[in-house]
Amino acid sequence: MTPPSTAAEVETAAREVVGRHDPGTVPRAELFGALYDAGLAWVHHPVGLGGLGLSRGLQTVVDGVVTDAGGDRMFAVNPIGYGMGAPTVVEYCADRELVARWLRPLATGEEIWCQLFSEPGAGSDVAGLTTSAVPDGDGWVINGQKVWTTLAHVARWGMLVARTDPDLPKHRGLTYFVIDMTQPGVEVRPLRQMTGQAEFNEVYLHDARVLDAHRLGDVGAGWRVAITTLMNERTAIGGVTGRRSSGVIGEALGLWRANPDRQTAVLRDRLARLWTRAETHRLTLVRAGRTATEGRPGPEGSVSKLVGAELNQDVYEFCMDLLGPDALLYDDYEIRPDPGSTLQQRFLRSRANTIEGGTSEVMRNILGERVLGLPGEPRSDSDRPWKEVPRG
Amino acid sequence: MAEQAEFTVTEEQRELRTALHRFCERAHDEATVRRLMASDDGFDRALWARLGGELGALSLAVPEELGGAGGTVVDQAVAAEELGAALVTGPLLGTVGLAIPALVAAPASGTRDALLADLAAGTRTGALVAGLFAPYDGATAAAVTAAGGTLSGEIGHVPDAAAADVLLVAADGPDGPVLACVEPGVPGVTVTGRGSLDPTRRIARVRLDGAAGTVLATGDDADRALQHAFRTAGALLAAEQVGIAARLLELTVGYATQRWQFGRPIGSFQAVKHRLADMLVGVEQARTAALHAAWAIVDPRLDDPDLAVAIAQATCSEVAYRAAADTVQLHGGIGFTWEHPAHLYYKRAIADAALLGSAEEYRERIAAAVLDTLPDDLAVPRVATG
Numbered sequence: 207m208t209p210p211s212t213a214a215e216v217e218t219a220a221r222e223v224v225g226r227h228d229p230g231t232v233p234r235a236e237l238f239g240a241l242y243d244a245g246l247a248w249v250h251h252p253v254g255l256g257g258l259g260l261s262r263g264l265q266t267v268v269d270g271v272v273t274d275a276g277g278d279r280m281f282a283v284n285p286i287g288y289g290m291g292a293p294t295v296v297e298y299c300a301d302r303e304l305v306a307r308w309l310r311p312l313a314t315g316e317e318i319w320c321q322l323f324s325e326p327g328a329g330s331d332v333a334g335l336t337t338s339a340v341p342d343g344d345g346w347v348i349n350g351q352k353v354w355t356t357l358a359h360v361a362r363w364g365m366l367v368a369r370t371d372p373d374l375p376k377h378r379g380l381t382y383f384v385i386d387m388t389q390p391g392v393e394v395r396p397l398r399q400m401t402g403q404a405e406f407n408e409v410y411l412h413d414a415r416v417l418d419a420h421r422l423g424d425v426g427a428g429w430r431v432a433i434t435t436l437m438n439e440r441t442a443i444g445g446v447t448g449r450r451s452s453g454v455i456g457e458a459l460g461l462w463r464a465n466p467d468r469q470t471a472v473l474r475d476r477l478a479r480l481w482t483r484a485e486t487h488r489l490t491l492v493r494a495g496r497t498a499t500e501g502r503p504g505p506e507g508s509v510s511k512l513v514g515a516e517l518n519q520d521v522y523e524f525c526m527d528l529l530g531p532d533a534l535l536y537d538d539y540e541i542r543p544d545p546g547s548t549l550q551q552r553f554l555r556s557r558a559n560t561i562e563g564g565t566s567e568v569m570r571n572i573l574g575e576r577v578l579g580l581p582g583e584p585r586s587d588s589d590r591p592w593k594e595v596p597r598g
Numbered sequence: 599m600a601e602q603a604e605f606t607v608t609e610e611q612r613e614l615r616t617a618l619h620r621f622c623e624r625a626h627d628e629a630t631v632r633r634l635m636a637s638d639d640g641f642d643r644a645l646w647a648r649l650g651g652e653l654g655a656l657s658l659a660v661p662e663e664l665g666g667a668g669g670t671v672v673d674q675a676v677a678a679e680e681l682g683a684a685l686v687t688g689p690l691l692g693t694v695g696l697a698i699p700a701l702v703a704a705p706a707s708g709t710r711d712a713l714l715a716d717l718a719a720g721t722r723t724g725a726l727v728a729g730l731f732a733p734y735d736g737a738t739a740a741a742v743t744a745a746g747g748t749l750s751g752e753i754g755h756v757p758d759a760a761a762a763d764v765l766l767v768a769a770d771g772p773d774g775p776v777l778a779c780v781e782p783g784v785p786g787v788t789v790t791g792r793g794s795l796d797p798t799r800r801i802a803r804v805r806l807d808g809a810a811g812t813v814l815a816t817g818d819d820a821d822r823a824l825q826h827a828f829r830t831a832g833a834l835l836a837a838e839q840v841g842i843a844a845r846l847l848e849l850t851v852g853y854a855t856q857r858w859q860f861g862r863p864i865g866s867f868q869a870v871k872h873r874l875a876d877m878l879v880g881v882e883q884a885r886t887a888a889l890h891a892a893w894a895i896v897d898p899r900l901d902d903p904d905l906a907v908a909i910a911q912a913t914c915s916e917v918a919y920r921a922a923a924d925t926v927q928l929h930g931g932i933g934f935t936w937e938h939p940a941h942l943y944y945k946r947a948i949a950d951a952a953l954l955g956s957a958e959e960y961r962e963r964i965a966a967a968v969l970d971t972l973p974d975d976l977a978v979p980r981v982a983t984g
């Protein structure tokens with residue numbers, strides 16, 4: 207059988223896999239494994255690495271077939287691994303066997319990935335990070351502290367950026383690794399969020415080891431690799447195209463319908479405005495998918511990350527206003543590892559949308575400088591050795 | 599066209615864009631806009647004829663057998679964006695937005711075919727005498743009465759009417775809606791130009807006192823023709839608004855890079871940079887909405903065309919106006935002068951936002967279409983109960 211190449215063929219192939227592995231009855235890992243083997247995990251990946259070498263936009267066809275049949279989106283199961291880890295290892299790891307070894311359990315959700323970028327002293331300014339990697343035999347020894355690390359408590363692998371040369375200016379002294387999170391020397395402590403839950407963590411690295419074979423890109427070239435992850439993060443966060451009136455705006459519509467006594471003309475206008483914004487955002491993602499002839503994430507990722515984040519917040523604020531006094535009820539602030547499922551929890555959670563994956567201020571800087579070509583701000587840190595730059 | 603996925607851009611469309619861009623740069627620059635807006639007719643007939651004949655930019659959505667290019671509203675929207683960006687002063691809304699689509703959708707007749715050919719070629723210009731400052735509504739669009747072959751009534755705001763060679767009239771007849779055409783020179787027709795806030799697009803008052811007209815369509819045919827005209831004009835006006843916003847973004851980015859204060863280009867200040875980033879976001883959303891409206895008119899399986907036009911109008915009116923206001927602001931004092939082009943765009947933007955109905959009126963349509971008819975089985979989110 208010739209491999210699928212058109213949208214219709216991809217759809218047929220996906221239906222075939224879903225038919226043999228009914229999402230309602232087989233374990234998730236089995237279905238996702240079969241999709242990986244059929245090249246439907248990331249259709250744009252090379253054959254043998256969960257893909258078919260097709261255009262990235264066709265993945266939505268597969269996702270649609272899987273979710274229509276009641277399956278999960280792969281992104282939802284292992285978001286950081288699926289959306290950011292996979293594209294980074296495919297682009298920067300030359301050892302294809304190792305890539306395959308990483309990707310299949312990543313796609314099935316059996317091995318969760320996390321992203322060890324942010325540190326207490328380096329958030330928006332990720333390139334200013336302190337965590338060190340020192341060569342040692344066939345690998346490296348890592349020391350430092352990471353923070354806000356989503357899913358670190360369940361992760362098998364972490365994408366880690368560490369400083370390998372403090373004497374160079376900050377962007378040039380960084381190297382990128384994939385680190386085993388289950389080894390001694392990696393200590394993960396839950397960090398509680400304003401919702402009461404703990405989806406993210408602090409990670410302490412004490413003489414943790416990483417094989418040199420697990421380095422992505424050259425020594426000192428870690429920033430370039432990190433950019434791949436960050437660009438994919440923005441595309442992944444901003445870019446979920448569901449059906450019209452689905453997702454967050456769908457929740458608002460459901461709430462509106464269920465509360466006829468609280469409907470007013472003012473709220474109706476607000477909801478119509480939000481619906482229109484949600485719809486143009488959704489259609490813009492469709493458009494971006496159609497116009498992206500190649501798979502590399504471009505500025506649309508940053509645009510949709512910014513728009514999606516602010517839209518989520520505004521929709522949840524609307525929901526809270528619509529609910530009135532009921533909005534003030536909260537079931538419990540017990541600490542849990544999951545994101546929570548009530549509207550009030552999601553309302554609180556939405557405050558993170560304009561911080562995680564790059565703050566909205568940083569997104570606007572990126573759009574202004576990288577897309578519009580506006581001049582950068584005067585800076586004092588780019589040419590000085592990292593160790594001489596003030597931090598706080 | 600229908601087999602092509604929505605939002606794909608053809609090679610022909612790219613070429614069309616480039617050709618129009620070049621034409622506007624050479625033949626319709628800012629100096630030309632200023633000269634024409636001070637002229638009697640408000641536009642240049644020879645230039646208009648070139649747009650129609652040489653460039654074929656007026657007849658893109660006219661079928662080939664009727665003398666057009668046989669393209670679609672999407673092609674015409676691509677042109678509208680470019681022409682809007684250059685603030686082309688001519689009866690675009692009246693002729694290309696309204697009159698041509700009304701004729702395309704009207705039943706074939708000798709009068710219609712001849713008129714359509716002339717309007718498409720740019721040898722004559724037209725205007726639609728109807729209630730144009732609201733989204734289409736069959737019950738209220740006609741503001742003139744048709745009786746015994748003559749038309750009577752008055753409409754205070756008709757864009758492009760003063761210099762029009764032919765008036766299409768939406769009338770209310772004894773047996774329902776009527777679409778008729780009237781020569782402005784016949785007895786009983788008074789067209790009075792009125793001072794316009796937007797000097798690049800003129801507004802006139804049209805009075806009909808038992809004027810003789812030729813009926814082009816009646817009943818459902820007339821309603822369908824008018825509805826198609828309003829929809830198409832809505833989509834094309836939205837595309838024009840995208841062109842305006844995109845051009846202003848370009849202009850202001852250029853200025854923010856060249857203008858220095860406090861020892862730095864002003865574009866390096868975040869208060870300025872972030873405003874421009876928001877303008878970019880607006881342009882992207884607006885372009886999506888405008889294109890979607892055009893696509894939905896071409897292929898109604900994609901979306902309800904009226905809803906798509908409402909989304910486009912609600913979105914693009916606000917984006918273009920915001921972009922124009924921010925352009926004035928970010929240019930500082932120079933942005934407030936007569937010499938600088940910012941005010942020309944600002945005036946076009948505020949006028950475009952009112953023509954064919956305001957963003958609020960379209961949002962009301964959206965609310966009626968989406969919120970007032972929600973399905974019963976909509977999932978209600980789980981709300982904590984304490």
Ligand SMILES: Cc1cc2nc3c(=O)[nH]c(=O)nc-3n(C[C@H](O)[C@H](O)[C@H](O)COP(=O)(O)OP(=O)(O)OC[C@H]3O[C@@H](n4cnc5c(N)ncnc54)[C@H](O)[C@@H]3O)c2cc1C
Nearest residue numbers: 321322323324329330354355356558561562563564565567
């Ligand atoms: C829910 C959640 C999950 C996360 N998950 C992960 C994860 O899995 N892995 C990971 O590595 N990180 C993760 N992060 C971290 C996230 O990427 C950072 O929080 C974010 O980049 C901002 O850094 P910061 O928190 O240090 O804030 P800071 O950088 O200190 O910013 C503080 C304020 O200053 C503003 N600011 C900073 N620099 C500028 C500038 N140049 N111009 C204008 N304003 C500026 C910011 O916008 C912000 O308002 C997560 C964060 C959250 C909230």
